[in-house]
């Protein structure tokens with residue numbers, strides 16, 4: 636269609652696409668220097684144990700604020716980091732920084748650390764060694780680390796690659812590291828993946844438990860109940876994401892959901908805020 640509109644190369648893209656492409660290129664250039672310029676930070680969001688009201692784990696979430704500019708959301712820069720290969724460097728930085736931050740929290744409060752891992756990182760054969768080595772250097776036991784993966788990251792892989800990743804995850808698990816399947820329920824083949832992927836934890840995507848109208852919406856309740864039962868019957872731990880209202884939390888406690896995370900308890904906060912947050916537990920009062 637571009638040719639139909641003229642010979643000029645600048646019409647090769649629809650103006651919006653061209654702008655998006657330039658934006659992407661500018662961001663990729665900025666992202667290349669983000670780490671060395673100290674523009675990256677990690678925020679942490681608590682995962683709550685609904686039975687005790689204590690903090691079970693802290694999820695590390697990357698933040699990028701360019702020196703001259705506004706923060707760029709991870710949903711924008713993580714895909715760019717993955718497409719450009721920069722994720723290897725960023726992911727390594729994030730994992731090391733998160734382990735550094737979370738080690739004292741684990742030793743004082745028994746909290747686990749949960750870190751998002753991209754597919755590219757798992758395709759690196761040295762990844763398990765790097766992780767175990769970093770844990771050992773910081774004296775954080777492997778059972779205190781959870782790695783979050785998504786099924787979408789497996790969609791682009793060949794069966795051979797998927798097999799290699801499965802082996803790699805099994806290897807990490809024999810060392811005591813737990814694997815969580817993030818955004819569970821949003822993919823096309825969640826149940827099929829559950830049969831083959833070595834995972835310990837399901838993180839239920841918030842779209843599943845967010846009621847279209849009220850928290851007692853019968854369908855939301857039925858879905859939540861069914862997915863909690865599925866997870867439990869497979870012997871998996873469950874973390875429900877995106878809990879925003881007391882009604883949602885009450886329903887989850889009533890249904891016996893083990894763990895939840897969301898703005899109701901706390902948004903992701905900078906590392907220096909975590910100590911205070913860990914001292915203000917338990918969280919029963921909000922549910």
Ligand code: C2E
Nearest residue numbers: 696697709710713729751752753877878879897898899903
């Ligand atoms: P995710 O791992 O599923 O993280 C949950 C996202 O939901 C976070 O967005 C979090 O701030 C947000 N959230 C938490 N509670 C609530 C709630 O109650 N309501 C709503 N509406 N949202 C809530 P964030 O921090 O913008 O991160 C977006 C995604 O970027 C993450 O989704 C994850 O896939 C990716 N990401 C973030 N940090 C990293 C990282 O270090 N490495 C990799 N590979 N991906 C990362």
Ligand code: MG
Nearest residue numbers: 694751783817
């Ligand atoms: Mg996550």
Ligand code: MG
Nearest residue numbers: 817818838876
């Ligand atoms: Mg998620």
Ligand code: MG
Nearest residue numbers: 785817818840
């Ligand atoms: Mg997500």
